[in-house]
Amino acid sequence: xxxxxxxxxxxxxxxxxxxxxxxxxxxxxxxxxxxxxxxxxxxxxxxxxxxxxxxxxxxxxxxxxxxxxxxxxxxxxxxxxxxxxxxxxxxxxxxxxxxxxxxxxxxxxxxxxxxxxxxxxxxxxxxxxxxxxxxxxxxxxxxxxxxxxxxxxxxxxxxxxxxxxxxxxxxxxxxxxxxxxxxxxxxxxxxxxxxxxxxxxxxxx
Ligand SMILES: [Zn+2]
Numbered sequence: 001x002x003x004x005x006x007x008x009x010x011x012x013x014x015x016x017x018x019x020x021x022x023x024x025x026x027x028x029x030x031x032x033x034x035x036x037x038x039x040x041x042x043x044x045x046x047x048x049x050x051x052x053x054x055x056x057x058x059x060x061x062x063x064x065x066x067x068x069x070x071x072x073x074x075x076x077x078x079x080x081x082x083x084x085x086x087x088x089x090x091x092x093x094x095x096x097x098x099x100x101x102x103x104x105x106x107x108x109x110x111x112x113x114x115x116x117x118x119x120x121x122x123x124x125x126x127x128x129x130x131x132x133x134x135x136x137x138x139x140x141x142x143x144x145x146x147x148x149x150x151x152x153x154x155x156x157x158x159x160x161x162x163x164x165x166x167x168x169x170x171x172x173x174x175x176x177x178x179x180x181x182x183x184x185x186x187x188x189x190x191x192x193x194x195x196x197x198x199x200x201x202x203x204x205x
Contacts, residue, residue, distance in 0.1 A: 007139055009183065010045050012037040018186045019064040024138055029054035031121075032072070033136060033143050034185060036064045039071040055117070058104075059145025059185060060133040061086035062158070063095035066104055074106040078117065080125055081109040083132025085160075092159045110134060126173075128166020129154030140177065142192065146185040148173060151198045154185075170201055 008025040019036035023045045030053045035042055046053055056072045058065060058079040066087065069077060079087060086092045090101030115123040122137045126147045133154070136143040146154035147169055156163040178193035196202045 007141065009141060011183070011189075012041055012045070014064060014067070017064040020183065020185060020187075021068075022143060022183055024141075025049060025051065026120075026138075031138065032056045033183075034059055034065040034145065035068040035072065036066065037068065039068040042068060055121075057117075057123075057136055057143075058083065058087070058107075059136060059143060059147070060130040061093045061104065062130065062146065063093050063098055063102055065145070065185060066093065066095075066102060069104045070102070074104075075108065077104065077107040078110060079104075079107060080123070080132035080134050081111050082125070082127065083130060083134075084109065086130055086132065094158065124172055126166075126169035128156055128162055128164075128169045130158070131160045131162075133169070135173070135176075137176075137180075140180050142176065142180050142182045144182050144184045148182065148195070148199075148202075149184045149187055150182075150190045150195050151200075153199075153201045173202065 005027040010023040012021040014037045021035055021037040022033040024031040030046055030051050056077045061083045087104040090096045095102035110123045113125050120139045124135045126133050126135050129146045133147050156166055180192050181189055182192050183189045
């Protein structure tokens with residue numbers, strides 16, 4: 001018997017920096033990815049469903065991706081263990097720029113290179129933009145944070161950034177399904193295969 005349920009993906013765009021907050025409606029629960037938009041906007045979408053919110057997942061700890069994180073209970077928030085330092089240090093997560101330092105603490109962590117969180121949810125550690133950056137795969141959808149954009153990659157000049165590490169992380173992307181739809185941290189969704197045609201940093205060897 002095949003399960004016909006398809007995840008529904010809602011996209012909210014933060015007006016200042018164009019950060020994408022994703023709300024994924026799974027068969028039995030909701031997932032928020034990168035709560036950078038206003039909490040009230042996120043909540044309005046969650047409230048339309050009777051399904052409970054099970055996870056708030058962070059692709060990385062920069063301020064534009066975590067602005068509303070502290071409006072959620074810490075025990076449902078997850079990020080990679082290498083990102084804990086960034087999350088709790090305003091000078092590293094760039095929230096000092098906003099004049100309002102944000103610390104996200106007491107959360108749960110993903111460990112290692114590949115981490116299975118739940119049925120159909122796999123986390124790939126892709127450092128480079130930040131030490132604990134990840135790509136989150138939910139079924140065939142890839143949430144790439146600021147690691148991969150349609151025609152570019154994340155910057156490596158912020159605290160904890162490392163261009164060599166990012167290049168290694170891009171090699172991991174080579175192993176992913178090219179037909180997957182990618183939901184980046186900024187910009188419109190795209191098919192991974194199409195990115196290979198236009199993205200200088202993704203090259204077929
Ligand atoms: Zn970022």
